[in-house]
Amino acid sequence: MAENFETESRKLLGRLRDTMAGEEAGQARLDKITHLIADSIGCEVCSIYLFRDEDTLELCATEGLNPESVHQTRMKLGEGLVGRVAKRRVVINTADAPGSKGFRFMPETGEEIFSSFLGVPVQRLGEALGVLVVQSKDARLFSPDEVYALEVVAMVLAEMTELGAFVGEGAAMSARHSQPTMLRGTVAQEGVAEGHIWLHEPRVVVTNPIADDPHRELERLEEAVEELRVGVDKMLEMAGDGEQRQVLEAYRMFANSKGWMRRMQEDISRGLSAEAAVEKEQSVARARMETVTDSYLRERLSDLDDLSNRMLRILTGQGADTGAEMPVDPILVARNIGPAELLDYGRGLKGIILEAGSVGSHAAIVARALAIPLIVHVGRITTEALNGDQVMVDGEQGIVHLRPDDSVVTAFRDKIAMEAEAQHRYASIRDKRAETKCGNIIELNMNAGLMADLPSLENSGAEGVGLFRTELQFLVRSQMPKRSELSALYGRVLDAAPDKRVIFRTLDIGSDKVLPYMKPNDEPNPALGWRAIRVGLDKPGILRMQLQALIRAAAGRPLTLMFPFVAQYEEYTQARAEVDKALAGEAKLGHVLPASVEVGAMLETPSLGFAPRKFFEDVDFLSIGGNDLKQFFFAADRENERVRRRYDTLNVSFLSFLEQIVERCNDTNTPVSFCGEDAGRPVEALCLTAIGLRSLSMRPASIGPIKSLLRRSNLQDVRKVIMDARHRGDMSVRPAVMDYLRQQN
Ligand code: PEP
Numbered sequence: 001m002a003e004n005f006e007t008e009s010r011k012l013l014g015r016l017r018d019t020m021a022g023e024e025a026g027q028a029r030l031d032k033i034t035h036l037i038a039d040s041i042g043c044e045v046c047s048i049y050l051f052r053d054e055d056t057l058e059l060c061a062t063e064g065l066n067p068e069s070v071h072q073t074r075m076k077l078g079e080g081l082v083g084r085v086a087k088r089r090v091v092i093n094t095a096d097a098p099g100s101k102g103f104r105f106m107p108e109t110g111e112e113i114f115s116s117f118l119g120v121p122v123q124r125l126g127e128a129l130g131v132l133v134v135q136s137k138d139a140r141l142f143s144p145d146e147v148y149a150l151e152v153v154a155m156v157l158a159e160m161t162e163l164g165a166f167v168g169e170g171a172a173m174s175a176r177h178s179q180p181t182m183l184r185g186t187v188a189q190e191g192v193a194e195g196h197i198w199l200h201e202p203r204v205v206v207t208n209p210i211a212d213d214p215h216r217e218l219e220r221l222e223e224a225v226e227e228l229r230v231g232v233d234k235m236l237e238m239a240g241d242g243e244q245r246q247v248l249e250a251y252r253m254f255a256n257s258k259g260w261m262r263r264m265q266e267d268i269s270r271g272l273s274a275e276a277a278v279e280k281e282q283s284v285a286r287a288r289m290e291t292v293t294d295s296y297l298r299e300r301l302s303d304l305d306d307l308s309n310r311m312l313r314i315l316t317g318q319g320a321d322t323g324a325e326m327p328v329d330p331i332l333v334a335r336n337i338g339p340a341e342l343l344d345y346g347r348g349l350k351g352i353i354l355e356a357g358s359v360g361s362h363a364a365i366v367a368r369a370l371a372i373p374l375i376v377h378v379g380r381i382t383t384e385a386l387n388g389d390q391v392m393v394d395g396e397q398g399i400v401h402l403r404p405d406d407s408v409v410t411a412f413r414d415k416i417a418m419e420a421e422a423q424h425r426y427a428s429i430r431d432k433r434a435e436t437k438c439g440n441i442i443e444l445n446m447n448a449g450l451m452a453d454l455p456s457l458e459n460s461g462a463e464g465v466g467l468f469r470t471e472l473q474f475l476v477r478s479q480m481p482k483r484s485e486l487s488a489l490y491g492r493v494l495d496a497a498p499d500k501r502v503i504f505r506t507l508d509i510g511s512d513k514v515l516p517y518m519k520p521n522d523e524p525n526p527a528l529g530w531r532a533i534r535v536g537l538d539k540p541g542i543l544r545m546q547l548q549a550l551i552r553a554a555a556g557r558p559l560t561l562m563f564p565f566v567a568q569y570e571e572y573t574q575a576r577a578e579v580d581k582a583l584a585g586e587a588k589l590g591h592v593l594p595a596s597v598e599v600g601a602m603l604e605t606p607s608l609g610f611a612p613r614k615f616f617e618d619v620d621f622l623s624i625g626g627n628d629l630k631q632f633f634f635a636a637d638r639e640n641e642r643v644r645r646r647y648d649t650l651n652v653s654f655l656s657f658l659e660q661i662v663e664r665c666n667d668t669n670t671p672v673s674f675c676g677e678d679a680g681r682p683v684e685a686l687c688l689t690a691i692g693l694r695s696l697s698m699r700p701a702s703i704g705p706i707k708s709l710l711r712r713s714n715l716q717d718v719r720k721v722i723m724d725a726r727h728r729g730d731m732s733v734r735p736a737v738m739d740y741l742r743q744q745n
């Protein structure tokens, strides 16, 4: 019986291929296909619904329903049975369609006389393209074999759609990947850029979804799996312990997985080519990935996705290293990317667009260090964009203009020109001080963490490095760096900043920053968990090694360091004792000690703002880590898109708290700086200085605009605006300050 089905299925696929090869226009092809499918499955109706736009499906061809309704009948995603198949990407198989949940009657189609309904999604690599439906009068459930057959056909339809087989006269379909498209995402690094798409993972195009020699295809599949296994085993031999090994082990598990192989073999026996079979299973996995919430399962599905890509490259001979040349103005597109891979691309990239990713990810940190505009959470970008497509990245609004039309191009270029003009203005004040109209001098430092940041020290006009995030060096490696490597690196950082102060922050790991080669801790709430200085004090091995590396790197020069996430006085004294111990130990070993050592603390938890006066007297300096301080002040996760923006930094409560900290520091003559992201935002920077801060540290690209604004500002006036707003009981001082700025032009 099964054999019969397989023969039937192959016969149908063979006919579909003939229609592909024929001369017909797109619509004629669609019509013919519905006829062939209805005939082969033996039912009265076969219809193809394709997406007209992102959330509207259109009946594009039918055998059996009223022909007048073709290109007339439309439904929203999720509407009716067809809409539900598309939305949930699941098969709906029912003997009683009108009695089914969600059924919507479409009178123009004449479908009321058909009782049974089988709808399968037409999808390709996680992207829904449409729905394929068969219906019949008799009330019967379609058999598993019939469902399977229809799924195989749907796969072929997806490939044909991708190849543009249904484009042309009379058809409602326009060619894919040719229309201007605007996509929205979340800004992870500001800036505007124009360029051409460079896909991190090139799309593999399956040009032959149907094959007539299943034996040959099965052999090809076996050969590809073997090549894959050998490759993975080789990588495993070379891999160290840790996450990379885990991923490879998972790959090996899939490569040896009987279930995965069996499904692909079955797809092939029904007429698909080996590559189409791999892609079919990959599409199913992608669709599941979107609905699965269990993080372990999601990761495994993502491993399977990676593995399928490798298989496709083996089978089609297409890959990262074949053919396409990187454009001169590349805008990188990826589902996600690791920090090390991003560093490999380096500064050559004009912009980065990620389908997944997150604002606080390591890749985002690297993009920031390289000052490359980055937008994350851009749905559909990897399926919409093709290598070489023109694209404009608006990293202010979080918008991607893919294949923009002329009017967008013109408007966007104006925007870029304005930006360039502003940069030119900032360059002219690079060597001037940030002196306000009222005579206050504000120290402007930059944040850094990679060697790639250091050229900015010169270009931006920063007075020094107010925050060097040492964890980045740990995060971009696959193994724990050695002390000698770290000391050489810190030495180079100091070499690149002669006569400038660099504040090294000791390792801030834990929370979202998990070292790839350290056992992850399964904590219920990592942001409030075992992180930063807590790890450093409980397991001092790495902290000691890092302190030694810093002392050796200073080699007689001044050394400034600070500890992250200090929540109480004792943590500071304990950490400082580690510094003293390290200095004594290094002296014993005969190393030259730094000319001077300053030891500060980051104020990132509200508790430290209320520490005893003695703490403020003891500490050499304080640096307010506004990113963390704000998340703990408002109890709103900085990584959670739902709440991240809910509370304004310029909220009067937060500003009052900051002001109290500054007052306490002034009382004890403790130098204090602010190094969270807000320091680099104009209105925020203005308010921070108006409440008394005299030192800010920010990303290098912000120094020009902030300096330019401060030089034109009178902090006393701004302070009065803030006071008045507080007095009135405003929730945030932002509207009042914005009004004031508007009046000032
Ligand atoms: C901060 O919390 O404000 C800070 C500067 O540290 P990070 O962003 O690295 O946590």
Ligand code: MG
Pocket: 564, 604, 625, 627, 628
């Ligand atoms: Mg922090």
